[in-house]
Amino acid sequence: MKNLGLFFLVGLATGLISEELLVSSQSPLSTADDLYLEGRPSGDFPIDDEDDQDGNSGSGSGDYAFSERDEVPIHPTKSTLDSPGEPPATAAEIPDQRTTMKTTPNMFPDGDNREQEVPHAGPTADWFTKATSPSSTYMPPSEPTGEKFNMDISVTKESDDDNSLDNWDVLTPKESEDEVLLKESENEIPTKDAKHRMHVLESPEEVTSENVWERKEVLAAVIACGVVGFLCAVFLLLLLAYRMKKKDEGSYDLGDTKLSTTAYQKAPTKDDIKHSDFSCRMAWMTGLPFVLCSFMLLSRLTSLCDCYPQSSWPMSSLAAVRAGSNDTASKASDMATEVAGYADVAKRIIDLAVFGAAQNRSYKRLSDFTDTIGNRVSGSQNLEMAIKYMYNAMTQDGLAVHLEPVKIPHWVRGKESAQMTVPRVKNLAILGLGSSVGTPPEGIEAEVLVVQSFEELKRRASEATGRIVVFNQPFVSYGETVAYRAFGASEAAKVGAVATLIRSVTPFSINSPHTGWQDYQEGVKHIPTACVTVEDAELMWRMAQRGQKIVVRLTMEAKTLPDADSYNTVAEITGWQHPEQVVLLSGHLDSWDVGQGAMDDGGGAMISWEVLSLIKDLGLRPRRTLRTVLWTAEEQGGVGAQQYYNLHKVNMSNFDLVMESDMGTFNPVALQFTGSDAARKVMEEVVKLLAPINTTTLEKHGEGTDISPWMEAGVPAASLHVEDTRYFWFHHSEGDTMTVQDPQDMNLCSALWAVVGYVVADLQDMLPR
Numbered sequence: 068m069k070n071l072g073l074f075f076l077v078g079l080a081t082g083l084i085s086e087e088l089l090v091s092s093q094s095p096l097s098t099a100d101d102l103y104l105e106g107r108p109s110g111d112f113p114i115d116d117e118d119d120q121d122g123n124s125g126s127g128s129g130d131y132a133f134s135e136r137d138e139v140p141i142h143p144t145k146s147t148l149d150s151p152g153e154p155p156a157t158a159a160e161i162p163d164q165r166t167t168m169k170t171t172p173n174m175f176p177d178g179d180n181r182e183q184e185v186p187h188a189g190p191t192a193d194w195f196t197k198a199t200s201p202s203s204t205y206m207p208p209s210e211p212t213g214e215k216f217n218m219d220i221s222v223t224k225e226s227d228d229d230n231s232l233d234n235w236d237v238l239t240p241k242e243s244e245d246e247v248l249l250k251e252s253e254n255e256i257p258t259k260d261a262k263h264r265m266h267v268l269e270s271p272e273e274v275t276s277e278n279v280w281e282r283k284e285v286l287a288a289v290i291a292c293g294v295v296g297f298l299c300a301v302f303l304l305l306l307l308a309y310r311m312k313k314k315d316e317g318s319y320d321l322g323d324t325k326l327s328t329t330a331y332q333k334a335p336t337k338d339d340i341k342h343s344d345f346s347c348r349m350a351w352m353t354g355l356p357f358v359l360c361s362f363m364l365l366s367r368l369t370s371l372c373d374c375y376p377q378s379s380w381p382m383s384s385l386a387a388v389r390a391g392s393n394d395t396a397s398k399a400s401d402m403a404t405e406v407a408g409y410a411d412v413a414k415r416i417i418d419l420a421v422f423g424a425a426q427n428r429s430y431k432r433l434s435d436f437t438d439t440i441g442n443r444v445s446g447s448q449n450l451e452m453a454i455k456y457m458y459n460a461m462t463q464d465g466l467a468v469h470l471e472p473v474k475i476p477h478w479v480r481g482k483e484s485a486q487m488t489v490p491r492v493k494n495l496a497i498l499g500l501g502s503s504v505g506t507p508p509e510g511i512e513a514e515v516l517v518v519q520s521f522e523e524l525k526r527r528a529s530e531a532t533g534r535i536v537v538f539n540q541p542f543v544s545y546g547e548t549v550a551y552r553a554f555g556a557s558e559a560a561k562v563g564a565v566a567t568l569i570r571s572v573t574p575f576s577i578n579s580p581h582t583g584w585q586d587y588q589e590g591v592k593h594i595p596t597a598c599v600t601v602e603d604a605e606l607m608w609r610m611a612q613r614g615q616k617i618v619v620r621l622t623m624e625a626k627t628l629p630d631a632d633s634y635n636t637v638a639e640i641t642g643w644q645h646p647e648q649v650v651l652l653s654g655h656l657d658s659w660d661v662g663q664g665a666m667d668d669g670g671g672a673m674i675s676w677e678v679l680s681l682i683k684d685l686g687l688r689p690r691r692t693l694r695t696v697l698w699t700a701e702e703q704g705g706v707g708a709q710q711y712y713n714l715h716k717v718n719m720s721n722f723d724l725v726m727e728s729d730m731g732t733f734n735p736v737a738l739q740f741t742g743s744d745a746a747r748k749v750m751e752e753v754v755k756l757l758a759p760i761n762t763t764t765l766e767k768h769g770e771g772t773d774i775s776p777w778m779e780a781g782v783p784a785a786s787l788h789v790e791d792t793r794y795f796w797f798h799h800s801e802g803d804t805m806t807v808q809d810p811q812d813m814n815l816c817s818a819l820w821a822v823v824g825y826v827v828a829d830l831q832d833m834l835p836r
Contacts (some may be wrong), residue, residue, distance in 0.1 A: 405830065406752035407752070407755075409826045410756055414759060416822050417757075417760055419684065420818040420821060421814045421818050424684075425677070425684065426814055428677065429676075429677040429814070429816075433665060434665075436457070442659060442663060444478075445475045445477065445700040446475055446628065446633070450633065453656055453657075454656065457636050458636060461636075466640070466679055466680075467641065468638045473633055473700070473710040475707060476631075477629065480499050481505065481625050483597065483624065484497070485497045485597065485622070487619050489617060495599055496579070496580050496600050497568070497597040498580040498581070498582040500569070500582060500583060500598060501582065502586070502587065503556070503596045504626075506595045509622075511621045512619070513534050513619070515537050515568075515618065516534045516535070517611040518537070519539050521551075524536065524562065528563075531563050534563075535564065535567065536555075537568045537570075537608075542572065542573060542574045545798075551570070552583050555567050560592045565594060567596045569599070571598045578602050579600060579802055580597075581800045582659055582661060583702075584702060634699060635696055635711050640688060642693070645691045645692075648691040648721045648833060649721055649723060650828040652694070652726045653695065653773055654670070654727065654729060655668045655697065655702070656697040657700055657707075663804045664803060666794070666797055667731070667799065667803055670732030670813060671787075673732075673813070675728065676695055676697075677817040677820070682821065682825055689825055690831075693825065698773045701729070705775065705776075708774070719777075719780060719782060724784070724834055725774045725777045726769075726820070726823070727786050729786075731794045732816045733791060734809075735816050735819050737788040739765075739767070739770060742783035749827075749830070749834055753827060754823070757818075760819065766788060769784040770786045781836055789816065
């Protein structure tokens with residue numbers, strides 16, 4: 068009996084202790100409770116950008132005549148970070164950024180000392196024009212300018228051997244460094260009154276999804292409950308054993324006072340009956356505290372779970388999948404709603420570009436540019452003048468403009484001719500291919516071997532020795548057929564040919580040769596190579612099929628000079644919230660040395676400039692920086708763009724989207740995009756904003772020689788898809804002139820380019836990688 072009483076007291080005491088422990092665990096809110104809150108932002112401080120811009124934009128009133136002693140800001144040849152841009156105009160939009168900077172005045176074209184942070188100043192060249200005054204960081208709506216840019220160019224260079232800016236009175240001041248001191252403010256959670264904080268803590272929306280079993284008070288309660296249960300179980304087992312023992316001795320300790328009908332059964336005594344009643348009372352008195360303790364524990368656990376509605380008991384796998392699916396659907400819905408909110412802004416951009424004061428402006432700018440400069444092959448004086456022209460034009464447009472120096476190939480065509488002398492005399496229209504070597508001064512005269520593929524050349528290799536190989540390959544697609552232009556010379560040289568003539572890579576011809584770059588393979592003899600017209604290639608093929616002997620005399624003065632100095636031209640509108648993050652738009656400024664380079668790629672360069680003009684005219688300023696880059700030496704394999712990538716790849720995580728237009732600016736039909744599935748979902752919503760101009764299609768695979776390094780590194784990329792069936796009719800030929808351009812098509816391309824660029828630059832979040 069004493070043992071039973073002891074077990075009873077132990078069970079009761081344990082239950083009370085567990086109750087007290089559970090009550091004490093539910094203490095008032097402490098600092099530990101913050102662990103269950105979603106982290107609050109304490110102020111985002113933008114990191115420095117890489118392009119030495121402070122968010123200011125220069126404006127100028129000068130014309131395009133080159134001044135002799137003006138200076139141009141040239142960015143350093145090693146990567147630097149910019150200072151963050153200035154805050155937005157309204158206080159409601161300004162994040163709490165307690166940032167102080169020490170800057171050094173920088174001389175701008177207008178002679179004004181402007182507070183600009185330049186962590187590392189690089190070489191500088193002459194300013195080409197003077198600006199009247201810097202524009203403010205806020206860009207009020209301005210009247211679009213469509214006046215013609217006049218340019219009075221006086222060229223004194225006597226040869227193409229030296230393409231540096233030295234002959235333009237270039238100044239190269241000593242490099243200097245500006246100290247940049249950034250003092251970040253403390254990360255503080257905004258203070259609120261106690262009542263508000265209690266509300267925040269108790270709000271289900273701010274409680275993280277935490278497993279209830281990880282709470283210390285829950286574990287303590289469970290352990291206490293287990294101890295109570297264990298003790299009660301031991302007690303019941305002992306009680307059962309005791310009663311069984313008594314039963315074996317003949318007592319009726321099960322509480323049954325009814326006498327047995329067995330004749331020989333011992334009758335129960337008065338003490339047995341009393342003991343049986345006491346056992347029943349002990350069982351009830353011991354079990355009741357256990358039941359009450361269990362009830363209180365369960366009540367406390369239930370109350371605890373109710374305090375944290377998001378911290379439910381462990382879910383099944385199906386419930387977890389459903390929760391994740393709902394969360395994804397919610398985010399997608401929020402994203403779609405955010406993008407749809409730009410519908411009015413997109414309509415304003417489209418109206419201004421297509422129907423408003425900016426109508427036909429990009430076309431007029433292109434015609435002024437190409438009529439003034441002409442074609443612009445890499446390393447040429449014309450390309451140098453084109454860069455200066457565009458620097459002046461965009462500066463006068465009120466944009467922040469700078470040049471980034473690069474080294475580019477310098478190939479010179481020289482005089483060239485080809486003539487068929489057997490079986491009859493006929494002059495052949497040719498264009499030497501880029502990087503080709505020349506012939507001896509007297510030329511090369513040899514019999515011709517006509518083939519239609521590399522495979523046929525290999526089969527007839529024994530016939531190629533000492534001959535001029537003519538490739539008459541059919542046009543399948545540019546991507547496939549261009550291999551003959553690029554590698555035909557080396558493949559023919561491997562089998563002993565002395566020169567090659569390549570059928571122009573075009574689906575249509577009016578006796579027009581199409582040039583382009585070609586590559587010599589390492590370790591293979593360099594032989595002269597040029598393109599001929601489709602008509603002449605097929606003529607020689609038909610003659611060869613008849614078994615006629617064909618002889619051609621080829622003369623070329625082509626040569627390659629040392630690499631020339633050149634520049635990527637950069638203009639931008641600095642973002643108000645994240646100036647270090649960039650949406651890049653681009654086209655290339657160089658062309659081949661035939662035609663005007665209007666289609667390839669003057670149009671792409673002009674619409675990329677037009678984006679910044681449209682945004683500025685509407686008084687808009689995106690969260691991130693909108694940057695236009697006009698590449699140099701794209702036709703030689705993206706030389707300028709590769710050097711830009713090498714310089715800026717250290718800040719790759721800050722490049723939100725890179726865009727390139729290099730397939731003409733005809734009627735737009737879609738946007739091509741390369742990126743993650745999540746980024747594609749965002750872009751699908753963005754192109755819906757283009758419904759007013761009926762270009763809501765998002766296609767796969769963005770393309771562009773200049774943005775390919777960024778795409779390969781995983782940066783989202785986009786390109787413009789237009790009705791390009793006529794593009795290769797004029798590509799790299801004398802036919803690439805303003806005649807092929809249409810002003811309305813350029814309006815539509817500008818509108819598409821501007822809507823996509825601005826919206827992506829202004830979204831709350833960068834595109835997912």
